[in-house]
Amino acid sequence: MPREVKVLDRVSLLGLEQRALELGLNQRLDPEWVEAHAAPGGTHHLWLVRTGVAPGPS
Numbered sequence: 304m305p306r307e308v309k310v311l312d313r314v315s316l317l318g319l320e321q322r323a324l325e326l327g328l329n330q331r332l333d334p335e336w337v338e339a340h341a342a343p344g345g346t347h348h349l350w351l352v353r354t355g356v357a358p359g360p361s
Contacts (some may be wrong), residue, residue, distance in 0.1 A: 307351040316347045 317338055325329035
């Protein structure tokens with residue numbers, strides 16, 4: 304499976320989780336939990352796993 308790592312700051316992470324909530328996605332964290340626990344100056348890593356996507360060139 305192709306994998307990607309996305310690096311986000313706290314504001315971007317909160318925005319992403321809020322958008323996932325608005326879209327009704329179920330593979331997400333509660334935005335209130337993220338706001339309470341994500342380090343304000345931290346770097347946050349998301350491991351994306353894409354299914355049903357052909358691998359790109361190496």
